[in-house]
Amino acid sequence: MRNRPGLQIAVGLVVLIGLVFLGAKYGPTLLDNNQVTSPVENVDPSTEPNETEQPQEPVEPANPEPEPGNPNTPSQEPESPNVPAGTLSNAKMSWYFTRNNNHQVPAIPKEAKIISKYGGMYVGDTSRRVVYLTFDNGYENGYTTPILDTLRDNQVKASFFVTESYINKNPEIIKRMVAEGHAVCNHTSTHPSMPDISDSQIENEIRKTEEAFQRVTGTRMAPYLRPPSGEYSERTLAVTQKLGYSTVFWSMAFKDWDVNNQPGADYSYNHVMTNVHPGAIILLHAVSSSNAEALDRIIKDLKAEGYEFSLLP
Secondary structure: OOOOHHHHHHHHHHHHHHHHHHHHHHHHHHHHHOOOOOOOOOEEOEOOOEOOOOOOOOOOOOOOOOOOOOOOOHHHOOOOOOOOOOOOOOOOEEOOEEOOOOOOOOEOOHHHHHHHHHOOEOEOOOOOOEEEEEEEEOOOOOOHHHHHHHHHHOOOOOEEEEOHHHHHHOHHHHHHHHHOOOEEEEOOOOOOOHHHOOHHHHHHHHHHHHHHHHHHHOOOOOOEEOOHHHEEOHHHHHHHHHOOOEEEOOOEOOOOOOOOOOOOHHHHHHHHHHHOOOOEEEEEEOOOHHHHHHHHHHHHHHHHOOOEEOOOO
């Protein structure tokens, strides 16, 4: 058979054009499906937090009737944060830290160190084996009473950060906390992101919560505030301090607030025992069945390792 160079060239061109077409159509998909993802850094953000890659911590299950003082009601129209130009920054920051596996104080980013300027804290006394148990109570899920039982049985005091609605709906639990020597602290009235509201609204959030506490107990609330979702700015730190409160973050936490996705008691226990360090401020959510079930073992085994429990400094 005679060679036909022209025909071979034409066939070659058709094949080449087909390959180019297929590459343009499917190449990006193939690349996307095989791309390499960088490993996640061992950063522990929370949960209410802020755990920025996780769902925001809930305050209370959906309620068809709005709570009094809800920011969505006409009496609580949102205001623009009143930050005069050239004064304190209102850039929103989300609390996070970097874990380690050698029981040392976790590192925090450079910009977060500003909390100490305004009396804030994320650890306590790091010179000795002491830890500070703190619980966030946005709503009641049936586990605060068992938690209080465990604390009583082990002769341990803790700090509870509560919202105004929690106080109003659970006055007997609040009274028990006070009677048994625990610190009841401020978690704001309606759980807003504090950089998103004005100075006057921040004051309203704090004052309404402390007034509810005083009505129930006849005593003053402990002067500590935990910012909802761990969101803050230099402005909110300064306003909080001016109102007589220390802003309290944490050096240990995990995603424990999702009541429909609990990790289990062993996970809670192992997380605490693996990450504990001198001066740790431990954040646990009281809505967590995992925490309630693990707490007795956590306390007993931390004591066995020489740790003491203290209220916030």
